[in-house]
Amino acid sequence: MASLMNAGPIASDQPGYSFSNAAAAPQHAAGTRQHAFNPYTDNGGTTLGITGADFAILAGDTRSTSGYSINSRYVPKLFRIGEDSSDEQASRIVLAVVGFAADGNALKERLDAIVKMYKYQHGKPMSVKACAQRLSTILYQKRFFPYYVHAILGGLDEEGKGALYSYDPVGSYEREQCRTAGAAASLIMPFLDNQVNYKNQYIPASGKGHDLQQRPTETLPKDVVVGLVQDAFTSATERHIEVGDGLQMLVITKEGIEETFTPLKRD
Template sequence: MTKQQANWSPYDNNGGSCVAIAGADYCVIAADTRLSTGYNILTRDYSKICKLADKAVMASSGFQADVKALQKVLSARHLTYQHQHNKQMSCPAMAQLLSNTLYFKRFFPYYAFNVLGGLDSEGKGCVFTYDAVGSYERVGYSAQGSGSTLITPFLDNQLKSPSPLLLPAQDSSTPLSEAEAIDLVKTVFASATERDIYTGDKLEIVVLNADGLRREYMDLRKD
């Protein structure tokens, strides 16, 4: 079976896929490094992951010029916050800032689909998923981008996130260990690369835990 083109316009985005998984004491954020327009690959080594604070990392798909503009705005506001409060933002605070920033531009929005991951004040992993105009939710895992329609059902099947409507509220972190989460991310990207023409080349994985931040890489299909 040949690869299917995702239902995205080839003229207004740069494609790609992003995934984040939150655990009891870690967060894994991953994205592929292919930057493309339509059927043209612009570069095979472009990072879609941005470190916003020591405990907050954002991965973005969509139109990368808008993504860069959004990252610059968030960095500037975070710097102002550090000067005023003499500390860095927590991940939940950064999640609210990102929501406010996107909502402020809702009438001419950034063409960016973001997932924010990190550690909260208790050291637990947290993932926040967004639409283009700032609506967001804290979840155990999320996928964004042209491969999200392929990746999300896979994650649903493996992780079976409880409904947020359950009472009492369920913990949003996933039950996987850090190593299991990394293996799952590698598996879903290897699968998505087989079907999505905008996802491929190399996988960048960022792991946040109590020891800090580290990166891992894995080669994906290059066709």
């Protein structure tokens, strides 16, 4: 034991475990320099879409933010795609984009040009189904440097029914009856699940205890959907600072596209 306690100094090639050895390590004045490229920002806002038997409604607020600052109180997030005012059979398609406003505008311009070019080449407007597939391809082509947006595409299908397609930033999409995206999506989507998809709604007196029957889903009339959209955004502005100022709503029917604007909370 004594020989172990009186052992000589540890060889320099052996690991040291004392804090004094760590403190004696040479210190480098300049650390590793890291270069970053951050081209994206989130400009806030929220969009949503709901379809019915013969209509589709897309809506979005008009506030544009950067952190805790308001850039503008009127920046539309809904865009008409392939519209030609001189043609009664123009494409009745609406694109809603939320996220990075510059990418949203770039995506809108590219899709609009493709839809117009299709009409000039084929002599007929592009269907909303074909437009949905083309939008997915555009997003997927940019998957390594993606458009920083959540897109919702709405219109009427070949049978005249409302069609709504939601996307992730790299092009995965699905057709849905309702969808919301953006800053207040986590607040509005549970509301739509309950009021549009009838989640957790049961038929009264249809069973005993927990054996109640689920309320079957049904298409809602247009005036009811308009009220739901207004209620959803009115509620969201009370709880989220990146949503507010104005509500832009586009109602797509076989007669055309009707646009309305409703003031929202401005603080």
